Amino acid sequence: MLNFLGSMKTLCDGMTRRDMLKVGALGVGGLTLTDLLRAEQVAGSNGKSAKSVIMVYMCGAPGHQDMYDLKMNAPAEIRGEFRPVPTNVPGIEICEHMPRMAAIMDKLVPLRSVYGSPDGDHDSFICYTGRSKRQQPPGGWPSVGSTVSKVLGSRNKAVPPFVGLSPDTGHPPYGSPGLPGYLGVPHSAFRPSGPGRADMVLNGIDATRLDDRKALLASVDQIRREADATGKMSGMDSLARQAFEILTSSKLVEALDLSKEDAATRERYGKGDPKNFGDGAPRNLEHFLMARRLIEAGARVVTLNFGRWDFHSDNFNGMKNTHLPPFDQGLSALIEDLHARGLANDVMVCAWGEFGRTPRINPEAGRDHWPQVGGGVLAGGGIRAGQVIGATDRLGAEITERPIHFAEVIATLYQHLGIDLETKLNDLAGRPQYVVDGKKPLPELV
Numbered sequence: 016m017l018n019f020l021g022s023m024k025t026l027c028d029g030m031t032r033r034d035m036l037k038v039g040a041l042g043v044g045g046l047t048l049t050d051l052l053r054a055e056q057v058a059g060s061n062g063k064s065a066k067s068v069i070m071v072y073m074c075g076a077p078g079h080q081d082m083y084d085l086k087m088n089a090p091a092e093i094r095g096e097f098r099p100v101p102t103n104v105p106g107i108e109i110c111e112h113m114p115r116m117a118a119i120m121d122k123l124v125p126l127r128s129v130y131g132s133p134d135g136d137h138d139s140f141i142c143y144t145g146r147s148k149r150q151q152p153p154g155g156w157p158s159v160g161s162t163v164s165k166v167l168g169s170r171n172k173a174v175p176p177f178v179g180l181s182p183d184t185g186h187p188p189y190g191s192p193g194l195p196g197y198l199g200v201p202h203s204a205f206r207p208s209g210p211g212r213a214d215m216v217l218n219g220i221d222a223t224r225l226d227d228r229k230a231l232l233a234s235v236d237q238i239r240r241e242a243d244a245t246g247k248m249s250g251m252d253s254l255a256r257q258a259f260e261i262l263t264s265s266k267l268v269e270a271l272d273l274s275k276e277d278a279a280t281r282e283r284y285g286k287g288d289p290k291n292f293g294d295g296a297p298r299n300l301e302h303f304l305m306a307r308r309l310i311e312a313g314a315r316v317v318t319l320n321f322g323r324w325d326f327h328s329d330n331f332n333g334m335k336n337t338h339l340p341p342f343d344q345g346l347s348a349l350i351e352d353l354h355a356r357g358l359a360n361d362v363m364v365c366a367w368g369e370f371g372r373t374p375r376i377n378p379e380a381g382r383d384h385w386p387q388v389g390g391g392v393l394a395g396g397g398i399r400a401g402q403v404i405g406a407t408d409r410l411g412a413e414i415t416e417r418p419i420h421f422a423e424v425i426a427t428l429y430q431h432l433g434i435d436l437e438t439k440l441n442d443l444a445g446r447p448q449y450v451v452d453g454k455k456p457l458p459e460l461v
Contacts, residue, residue: 064167066396066432067310068159070318071303071346071366072139072181074189074295075325078372078382079390080411081334082110083125083403086374089410093374096331104401112339115347116392121401122350122359124393124460128405128414131421132370135384137186137325141369143193143318145425145451154197154443159428160316161195161202162450166434171313173264178309179204180302181320185294192318197442204318207271270312273301280304284348287341295323298338303345307352310362315432321345324368328379342366350394360397363431365424367391374412388414391424396431398460422454430456 080086085099085108099108102120109117109125116123133147140148143158157165160177169176179192192204269275287300298321306317321342326333346366353359371389372382388407394400406416426436429450436455439447 064170064433065361067170067314067362068163068316068428068432069306069310069349069362069364070142070159070193070316070428071364072142072296072318072320073322073324073342073366073368074139074184074186074320075137075323076368076370076372076384076389077324077334077338078326078330079127079129079388079407080372080374081330081382082113082339083390083392084127084407084411085110086409086411089374092376093410095376097335107401107403110339112335113343115343119347119350122354122394124398124400125403126367126391126393126405126419126424127403127407128417129367129371129389129391129419129421129424130387130414132386132389135370135386138188138369139191139193139320140188141421142367143191144196145420145422145454152197152442152444152446152448154199155194157196157198157202157440158193158204159425160193160204160318161198162429162440163316163432163434164195164202165198165440166438166450167315167432169313170315171266173266174270174309174313175205175267176315177202177204178314178316179206179318180208180299180305181206181296181318182208182291184291184296184320189295189320189323192320197448198440266312270308270314271305273304273308276304276308280352283352285341285344287345292323292337295325296320298322298341300341300345300348303349304352307349307356307358307362310358311356321366326372326381327377327383328381330372330376330381346392353395359395361395363396363398363428364394365391365428367424371411374410385412387412393424393427393460396460402459404457404459417459419457420454422451423457426451426454427456427460 081095081097085097086094087099098111100111100114100117101108102117104120107120107125109120131145131147132141133149138148140146143160144156146156160179164177167176181190181192184190192206195202273281281304284304285300287298289297289299289301291297302319306319309317322338324338346364350364353362353364368389368391370384370386373385377383388411404417405414405419407413408415429436434450436449436451438450440450442448
């Protein structure tokens with residue numbers, strides 16, 4: 016929380032409220048905004064690059080064969096009840112419950128052969144890192160957003176480089192925006208969801224009073240610095256200045272204010288449902304619009320988490336009545352909007368889940384976990400769209416053409432952002448680690 020406290024009232028631990036003056040967490044539990052802004056001190060930061068990424072994590076993993084890879088020649092217990100519809104690209108068909116995406120297939124690349132989930136656990140980790148949680152280096156693997164924060168820093172000092180739009184969820188990995196791993200909390204996602212958002216504006220405090228509080232913060236930090244024998248306080252002055260820059264700029268708050276958009280645009284995106292779906296994420300269509308606005312304001316990576324696709328029972332009702340229509344609306348509106356605003360070459364969009372679903376429909380009319388193969392979709396970034404990459408067998412059970420590892424997609428995102436794949440970052444043991452280990456970008460997209 017952002018606190019500008021003028022009272023000298025003593026708290027129960029003996030400290031005064033002024034001693035507790037700080038620029039606060041703003042939605043990242045326990046982290047200060049100053050912590051998050053350490054990313055600004057990265058050597059070689061390329062603040063001028065406009066390249067960015069929006070990643071949609073589809074919590075719980077939707078069935079590839081019910082979206083992009085329908086198997087009409089398979090037996091009924093595998094085929095299911097959905098039917099394919101033609102798209103605006105001859106020869107490519109997708110699920111009938113995604114008509115808006117079918118109409119813009121020339122701007123999309125469905126992936127039908129994604130693999131790499133080692134055990135079929137429900138975890139966003141592999142989507143955000145391209146890596147398994149097994150045998151991690153000290154500190155753990157960092158997510159795409161955290162890596163970009165470290166390597167590139169901010170495009171605009173008033174906007175964090177990495178923003179995560181999901182609120183907390185009942186199953187914590189469903190609400191994760193991507194973790195910082197060995198890069199540490201300064202490269203965590205800025206999370207504007209929740210009550211911390213109200214603390215991004217200077218309610219009742221003008222610039223003069225803010226300067227007074229800023230001076231007070233400097234004096235308190237000076238006392239702390241003089242008493243600090245570890246040296247951890249060194250460099251805090253510049254970080255605090257950057258925190259105040261965010262507070263005194265309207266750029267971030269305006270990006271989060273959807274009332275700035277015209278009614279037609281907001282209607283095209285829709286509202287969806289801001290409440291969490293079970294123990295999963297919301298089906299909040301306004302997050303798609305907010306992601307676009309944050310990218311325009313200067314964010315480099317925005318992640319948003321959508322729904323709960325883990326339909327072990329009643330799969331087809333769940334998909335067609337609660338998930339596919341809003342997903343179809345939100346993602347298609349985002350992609351169309353990026354093209355209409357001249358952003359399609361600069362912004363790459365990736366939407367996927369952590370694995371696929373079983374070919375055979377279970378007795379509860381659901382599909383279970385199937386890590387052997389999953390799917391996803393890419394758009395933007397100047398890629399060669401209007402094609403499908405990968406294929407599976409007649410049952411949708413095994414990959415038959417062009418296996419696509421999660422890390423290859425992550426490598427593609429890094430290449431789009433201008434990050435050299437030979438870049439190494441030190442883990443907590445001081446050992447250098449490649450941002451992507453042994454995988455290359457998808458050549459089909461060039």
